[in-house]
Amino acid sequence: MRAVVKPSNGKVELVDIAVPEPGPGEIIVKTSLCTVCGSDMHFLDEFPNEMLSAAFPGCLIAEGLPMGHEGVGTVHAVGDGVTRLKPGDRVIGSCLVGCGKCHECMTVDHSSCSGGGSVLFGCQAEYYKVRFAELNTAKVPDGVSDDQALFATDIMSTGLGAIERAKAGTGDSVAVFAQGPLGLCVTAGARARGCGLIIAVDAVPERLEMSKKFGANVVINPKDEDPVARIMALTDMQGVDVAVEAVGTQTTFEAAARSVRRGGVVSSIGVYGLTPMLQMPTIVPSFLHRTIVTTLCPSGRDRMEHLLRLIEFGTIDLTPLYTHRMKLADAPAAYDLFRSKAEGVLKIAITP
Ligand SMILES: [Zn+2]
Numbered sequence: 600m601r602a603v604v605k606p607s608n609g610k611v612e613l614v615d616i617a618v619p620e621p622g623p624g625e626i627i628v629k630t631s632l633c634t635v636c637g638s639d640m641h642f643l644d645e646f647p648n649e650m651l652s653a654a655f656p657g658c659l660i661a662e663g664l665p666m667g668h669e670g671v672g673t674v675h676a677v678g679d680g681v682t683r684l685k686p687g688d689r690v691i692g693s694c695l696v697g698c699g700k701c702h703e704c705m706t707v708d709h710s711s712c713s714g715g716g717s718v719l720f721g722c723q724a725e726y727y728k729v730r731f732a733e734l735n736t737a738k739v740p741d742g743v744s745d746d747q748a749l750f751a752t753d754i755m756s757t758g759l760g761a762i763e764r765a766k767a768g769t770g771d772s773v774a775v776f777a778q779g780p781l782g783l784c785v786t787a788g789a790r791a792r793g794c795g796l797i798i799a800v801d802a803v804p805e806r807l808e809m810s811k812k813f814g815a816n817v818v819i820n821p822k823d824e825d826p827v828a829r830i831m832a833l834t835d836m837q838g839v840d841v842a843v844e845a846v847g848t849q850t851t852f853e854a855a856a857r858s859v860r861r862g863g864v865v866s867s868i869g870v871y872g873l874t875p876m877l878q879m880p881t882i883v884p885s886f887l888h889r890t891i892v893t894t895l896c897p898s899g900r901d902r903m904e905h906l907l908r909l910i911e912f913g914t915i916d917l918t919p920l921y922t923h924r925m926k927l928a929d930a931p932a933a934y935d936l937f938r939s940k941a942e943g944v945l946k947i948a949i950t951p
């Protein structure tokens with residue numbers, strides 16, 4: 600089968616490798632749709648394969664790092680002990696794989712697994728493996744398309760998680776820093792949860808246009824004006840109830856901390872990559888008297904089933920995020936396009 604692999608930093612290539620075999624508790628999925636995500640860019644451009652191998656034991660194959668963790672497909676083969684799934688079922692797998700047995704899986708979330716969980720590497724291929732499949736796979740309802748279902752594997756969960764974990768709800772004011780695919784999911788989630796004033800911040804005009812479609816009431820381009828000053832002016836100089844950091848930079852984290860009212864919440868979901876340290880403002884407006892919450896990606900079957908329900912019954916439609924469609928053979932070009940942020944690119948639907 601063909602698979603997208605990273606042999607070394609900054610480089611992806613298509614290789615021919617054997618279709619994986621399912622071990623106990625595992626399934627093999629035949630891919631119908633996959634995509635490139637911001638996290639893929641961190642894996643590709645920042646973290647050397649040796650570092651990833653230390654963090655996620657067993658993630659490498661001889662050719663390098665199998666890329667991709669957001670995919671949809673049909674079950675191709677099941678391993679011993681898998682009873683809930685059968686060949687032909689249309690499924691999605693969580694981008695983060697939990698074991699379901701460790702302390703963190705049982706008490707917090709599968710995304711913090713310490714019992715052998717990992718990232719679901721390898722979706723950008725004709726077939727991919729899901730470990731602990733009963734726990735980490737959800738069947739896709741007939742009324743949900745592949746295009747829609749794909750979002751429930753990662754960015755929809757993370758984006759909505761930012762709002763849920765901050766307990767933002769009816770009438771709350773929310774500022775979302777960065778409107779890439781993930782930030783746009785936050786904006787859509789804030790709207791779905793009934794937030795009152797939703798402010799979207801990004802330097803790319805096309806992304807701000809999209810954020811209006813997803814429910815933002817006010818958009819701010821930091822190239823034109825100071826986002827913190829504008830947010831303060833919009834909130835009677837009090838700050839918003841919740842500010843979400845959705846890209847992973849010092850600048851946006853600091854702006855989020857300065858935009859939140861006393862007693863409010865800074866919700867951080869951006870991936871900071873190799874940024875070694877974050878600084879927090881201590882001079883008013885500061886992080887003092889604020890709560891800071893972080894969310895990776897709430898994962899697992901139950902979580903994905905909840906998200907699929909939001910999609911199936913029309914609460915959220917994220918499909919406008921697809922700006923491009925490409926074939927798996929063109930994956931290296933897809934990475935170049937995604938990295939460039941050119942052509943208004945948000946999500947690239949990749950089919951085998
Ligand atoms: Zn992702």
Ligand SMILES: [Zn+2]
Nearest residue numbers: 698701704712
């Ligand atoms: Zn676990």
